[in-house]
Amino acid sequence: MPTETVSPRGFALADAINIRALAADVLAPLLRQHGSLNTHLPDALAHCPPQDRALLQQLCYGSMRELFRLQALAQKLLQKPFKPQDMDLQALLLIGLWQLRSSRIPAHAALHETVEATLVLNKPWAKKLFNAVLRRYQREQDTLEQQLADDPCFTWNHPDWFVSKLQHNWPDHWQHILAANDEQAPLTLRVNRRQQSREQALARLNAAGIDASTCRFSADGLTLAQAMDVNALPGFEQGALSVQDEAAQLAVQLLDLQPGLRVLDACAAPGGKLCHLLEVAPELQAVTAVELEPARAQRIADNLQRLNLQLECQVLTADASSRDWWQGQPYDRILVDAPCSGTGVIRRHPDIKWLRRGEDIAALAQVQLGILANLWQLLPPGGRLVYATCSIFSQENERIIERFLKQQADARHAPIEAPWGEARPFGRQLFPQPGGHDGFYYAVLSKATDT
Incomplete structure (x- = not known):
């Protein structure tokens, strides 16, 4: 008999693990609004055989990416909804529908494994229901989807509040943003110029049979034609x-980095921008990274270690909205990568569409403004602050900068002249691009010397 293990959330798993049941787990x-894919x-991946991990991720990310369409289909197909204690069955049904609708998995395999997963979930009464x-x-896919053609959730695959807010913020772009959110984001790399040039990195990838191209706007960026295990990259x-x-x-x-400057990266996890600035500016006087959550601060340390940059930066587990950690010496450059709704990176985190609520935006805006006002006190006259979010909502972006400028007499907005994004009255907004970059916002502020 096969031995059994127990999954992280409790149901028994045999040696031959049913990946659909694990994905439903x-x-x-998430369907109960608890946690996220990241948590x-x-x-689940730790309990998954290595050869099936890609499938598990595909099932989870694919189902969350099309969640609102799949929910509408499930409601159409079921005579009555599942009870709250059967939310694992609701998840399994969405996974089954996603396989039949959007994956390359053979239909017979998707059907068999999904139906059998009801037994692994210890709910054999559902087997006949799922099969039917x-x-x-x-049999009726075209008819069912035609009947849902006027359902906004099915059409746009986003919550109503999101679509409404997007229409208000971006009347000329909202449909393109929604469509881009439903695509899988490309795998983009940053070349460590301390070790090699971008041209050298591209040549190494091509020599290994990996198809890649240079990014349009970043001098250090490469985009792979197909995603792959990054550990296999030369x-x-x-x-x-x-x-x-x-x-x-x-x-x-x-950031306009120069030798001898002191730099602060606030809200720094997971450390991508921090490592990048250390790679391109090795002659900085001092670099400090601040991150509130210990687990995320550890991710910064791990990234610095892999890049052999751990001795060039001080990582503090601290609150960027306070100054308890500050030693009193100003920073010439400050990067405020503010906590935000993440609505510009939905392609990479599709569960954001389900987990985020409209009221979250106003609460986040208060946090963002508080962090910005606090860190402004650490910037000397003539210093530069870069404000960034991965949001596409103006309430977290240009309106924050507009409010801040009204509050701070010594703050000056520096327009960004760049070939990317869309110029706004304050800062510059990028939208998610098919095959290209994510949605992002940047603004540059300088502190006046003559107030």
Whole structure:
């Protein structure tokens, strides 16, 4: 008999693990608004055979990416919804529908494994139901989806509040943003110029049979034609390459780093922008990174270690909205990578669409303004502060800068002249691009010397 183990959230798993059941175990708490893919998926991957980990991620990310369409289909197919204690079955149904609708998995395999997963979840009464519902979808897919053509959730695959806010913020762009959010983001790399030039990195990738191209706006960026295990990239484990979206790589250009400067990276986790600035500016006088959450601060330390930069930066587990950690010496450059809604990176974190609420935006805006006002006191006259978010909502972006400028008499807005994004009255907004960069926002402020 096969031995059994227990999954992170309790159901029995045999040696021959049903990956659909494991995926349902990941998604069920998300449907209850508990945790995220980032918090639940790593445990499941640890219980998953190595050869099936890519499939597990595909099932989880694919189902969350199309969640609102799948929910509408499930509601159409079920005579009555599942009870709250059967949210694992709701998750499993979404996974089954996603396989039949959007994956390359053969339909017979998707059907069999999904139906069998009801037994692994210890709910054998659902086996007949799942077999009937999924086969009905197979037979009537076109008719069912035509009947949902006027349902906004099915059409736009985003919550109503999100679509409404996006229409208000970006009347000329909202449909393109929604469509881009539903695509899988490309795998973009940052070349460590301390070890090699971008041209050398591209040549090494091509020699290894890996198709890549240079990014349009970042001088250190490369985009792979197809995603792959980054540990298999030549030089990755030695720190020659890092994963970072092109939009995030633009922060270094805006900081205008010079030898001998003191630099602060606030809200620094996971450390991509921090490592980038250390790579391109080795002659800085001092660099400090601040991160509130200990686990995320550890991720910064891990990234610095891999790149052999751990001796060139001080990492503090501290609150960027206070100054308890500050030793009193000003910073010439400050990067405020503010906590935000993450609505510009939905392609990489599709559960944001489900987990985020409209009221979260106003609360986040208060946090952002508080951090900005606090850190402004650490900047000397003539210093530069770069404000960044991975949000596409103006309430977290240009309106924050507008409010801040009204509050701070010595703050000056510096327009960004760049070939990327859209110029706004304050700062510059990037939208997610198919095959390109994520959604992002940047603004540059300087402190006056003559107030």
